[in-house]
Amino acid sequence: MNRIIYILLLICIIIGCAPTPQPTLQPTPLPAPTQRAEFTPETEPASWWRDAVFYEIFVRSFNDSNGDGIGDFNGITQKLDYLKNLGINAIWLMPIHPSPSYHGYDVMDYYNVNPEYGTLNDFKILLEEAHKRNIKIIIDLVLNHTSSQHSFFIEANNDPQSQYRNWYIWSDTQTDRNWHEGKHGYYFGLFSSDMPDLNYNNPAVTAEMEKVVRFWLKDVGIDGFRVDAAKHLIEENGEVENTPATHEWYKDFYKFYKASDPNAYTVGEVFNGGARLAKTYENQLDHIFNFELANAFISSIRTNTNASINSAIDNTLGNIPDFNIANFLTNHDQNRVMSVLGGNIQKAKLAAFLLLTIPGTPFIYYGEEIGMEGLKPDEDLRRPMQWNAEANAGFSTVTPWRDPYNNYLQVNVVAQEQDPNSMLNHYRNLIKIRALHSALRTGNVSIIETENSGVYAILCTDKNETLLVLANLAGQPITEYALTLKDAVLPNGTYSAERLFGNEQTQGDTLTPKGIQVSQGLFRNYKPVDKLNPFSTLIVKLHP
Numbered sequence: 001m002n003r004i005i006y007i008l009l010l011i012c013i014i015i016g017c018a019p020t021p022q023p024t025l026q027p028t029p030l031p032a033p034t035q036r037a038e039f040t041p042e043t044e045p046a047s048w049w050r051d052a053v054f055y056e057i058f059v060r061s062f063n064d065s066n067g068d069g070i071g072d073f074n075g076i077t078q079k080l081d082y083l084k085n086l087g088i089n090a091i092w093l094m095p096i097h098p099s100p101s102y103h104g105y106d107v108m109d110y111y112n113v114n115p116e117y118g119t120l121n122d123f124k125i126l127l128e129e130a131h132k133r134n135i136k137i138i139i140d141l142v143l144n145h146t147s148s149q150h151s152f153f154i155e156a157n158n159d160p161q162s163q164y165r166n167w168y169i170w171s172d173t174q175t176d177r178n179w180h181e182g183k184h185g186y187y188f189g190l191f192s193s194d195m196p197d198l199n200y201n202n203p204a205v206t207a208e209m210e211k212v213v214r215f216w217l218k219d220v221g222i223d224g225f226r227v228d229a230a231k232h233l234i235e236e237n238g239e240v241e242n243t244p245a246t247h248e249w250y251k252d253f254y255k256f257y258k259a260s261d262p263n264a265y266t267v268g269e270v271f272n273g274g275a276r277l278a279k280t281y282e283n284q285l286d287h288i289f290n291f292e293l294a295n296a297f298i299s300s301i302r303t304n305t306n307a308s309i310n311s312a313i314d315n316t317l318g319n320i321p322d323f324n325i326a327n328f329l330t331n332h333d334q335n336r337v338m339s340v341l342g343g344n345i346q347k348a349k350l351a352a353f354l355l356l357t358i359p360g361t362p363f364i365y366y367g368e369e370i371g372m373e374g375l376k377p378d379e380d381l382r383r384p385m386q387w388n389a390e391a392n393a394g395f396s397t398v399t400p401w402r403d404p405y406n407n408y409l410q411v412n413v414v415a416q417e418q419d420p421n422s423m424l425n426h427y428r429n430l431i432k433i434r435a436l437h438s439a440l441r442t443g444n445v446s447i448i449e450t451e452n453s454g455v456y457a458i459l460c461t462d463k464n465e466t467l468l469v470l471a472n473l474a475g476q477p478i479t480e481y482a483l484t485l486k487d488a489v490l491p492n493g494t495y496s497a498e499r500l501f502g503n504e505q506t507q508g509d510t511l512t513p514k515g516i517q518v519s520q521g522l523f524r525n526y527k528p529v530d531k532l533n534p535f536s537t538l539i540v541k542l543h544p
Contacts, residue, residue: 049224049265049286050324050442052090052136053356053431054363055083058332059093059117060102061384062366064396071384071395073118073126080129082413086369086424087431090136092226092267094332096123099147102401103378104140105228106147106195110212120220127221138265139216141225143209144232145195153196160184167208169199169235178240190232190240200234200249210256217261225257227285230268231277242270242277250284267326267361271333274312275319287326287361290316294328297354298340301347304474305453309354313447313458323359323445331365332382336374345371346535349426350471353537356430357469359443359460369427370416373405380405388414433501433539439467446489452481455532461489467500468540472532479531488521495542497528502538516542 063075076091083091095104096113104114113120130137146153156164169188171179179186180193189196198205216222233250236243257264267287270277274292281288296312316323329337329351341347348371355362367385374381379402386408387394393404393412405411416422434440439460448457454474460467472478495516512530516523528540 047265047286047324048136048263049090049361051435052361053088053434054090054092054138054326054361055086055088056092056331056363056365057094058366058382059096059114060401061382061395063385063387064398064400067397068116069396069398069400070116072116073113073122077122077126077129080126080133080135084133084135085428087428087435088364089134090138090223091130092363093137093139095140095142095228097142100149101147101194103382105142106145106149107142108147108150110209111215124220131221136223136265138224138226138267139222140228141213141266142228143198144229145189145191145197148189148194148196157182157184157187166202167199167205168196188235190235191229197232197235201245206249206252210253213257214260217257217264223263224265224267224286227266227268229271230281230285230288231270231273242280247280247284250281254284275316275325278325279319287324289326289328289331289363290360292316293325293358294330297329297351298337300456300473301341301350301354306450306456306473307453309456310447313358313445317445317447321444322442325360326363327355327358327360328363328365329355329368331363333378334381335376336365336372336381337368338371339373339375343373345423348423350473350535350537352423352427352430353471354456356427356434357440357460357537357539358458359439359441359445362434364427369424370413371411371423373407373411386412388412429501437465437467437500437541438462439465440469443467444489446485446487449484449486450481451484452478454478455481457483459485459487459489466490466495466542466544468497468528468538468542470502470528470532470538470540472534472536475534477531477533481532482525482527484524484526485522490518490521490523490542491544492518492521493544494518495523495544498541498543500539500541502536511540 057076059076060071062071063079064071065074065078066072095107096117097104097107098109098112098114099106100108113123127137152164152167155162156168171186174186178188178190180189187196200206231241231246234243234245236245257266266285267289268281268285270288272291273288274290278288293312293316296308299308300306316325337351338348341351370386372386374383383402384393384395384400384404386404389409389412392400393408395404413424416424419425439462443460443462446459448459450457454472455478456471456473458469460469495518497511497516499511511528516526528538
């Protein structure tokens, strides 16, 4: 009996010491294979560029911080408060990559920066300081071609069996001036022999450029790109611009960069393009530059008539009704505004007014805000920024890479800072007005008939406000004009008028006190002031 009890006790002890049974562990599922993210309209954030005023900078010419005669990233960082005070909230930097040329449009290394401009860390500091001030930065992206000194091309040219040979476009014969003699055949370079075109029919080229885009968006943290020579990407059936293959490539490119960063912005250089071409680039690039409107701004001022600008606005409305397009006056490839307008400050102020009081995203070329001059050759369009009347225009403590324009003693930032009537303060006031009034940035545009070709007028409307924008394009006073709105865009009723901009219009006189009668959404024969002085401008807010 005792033996049996002993055995039972032993069994209980053994059972009690056994480990508690555990639930069966399930293997952790492996993560799904990484897939390329897709951008859909539902993921699209607010388009910050609709509220942006961009400032185009040629780094080499903006501000030299280290006394070598060449502008640099640290020099731009030193001037960020100036730009903030100007009112801009976005910067476009012309090419910043290593390059054998002064302009940088032939890139040797897409993953680094031009050592003459500083280090990649210097650039990151500039980016960080700009972002602290709520200023975005985009950089030039040269997709169409590389430098002939890029390591890819050097290998492709030296060795027909190289993996990079098919990254470029080759022929055994030279059919026209765009084909240049290499070591083993002829290569295609639309712009010059120093700029061999990349072959985007090769998927490896696309993959490499996607890596470049991802590096700058994700690893460095920039806000987007200005795409150089955008229309020339893929040649097809003898055509070298805006080909179907180019558009198909950009459709995939758009999805890629939006998936990498939904907030990223691209603006394409489609030289001489306007709204009609912009429509063909929808969902391929966020914007292209509106060369048609830029030319019309200048043409209407030079001819003292609204024909060019009204035609360009009408064409834009017919193709891009919301005016979601990039606007400018001139850029680094064109004679500067002040020189084109013969040094006339009134005309240059009028050009600024036309640019900054119409919806779209405006781009200001550095120095435009102080009326810098410049005529081709290209180097003279890109002279050093004129900061003050000291040696070298305050750009550098040594002789700069290019002499400043000879009027810098009179035309410079310091000289204009305290002058309320200066070009600089004119730009500041216009940008401030634009920032305060959404209708000038993203409103609907209606052309107003004026019964006088020397008078330009549009109506900008949105849910918040109704603004009348008016300018005398002529060099003489105008009293004979009448404004008629033929787009039924306003609620019926009586409107009062409030002057927002343009005190020089009537030299202290008040707006016409009579109310504006709107019937069937229209008004007729309205005259806000009795006389428009030469090249004068006016913004009037209409209150229902």
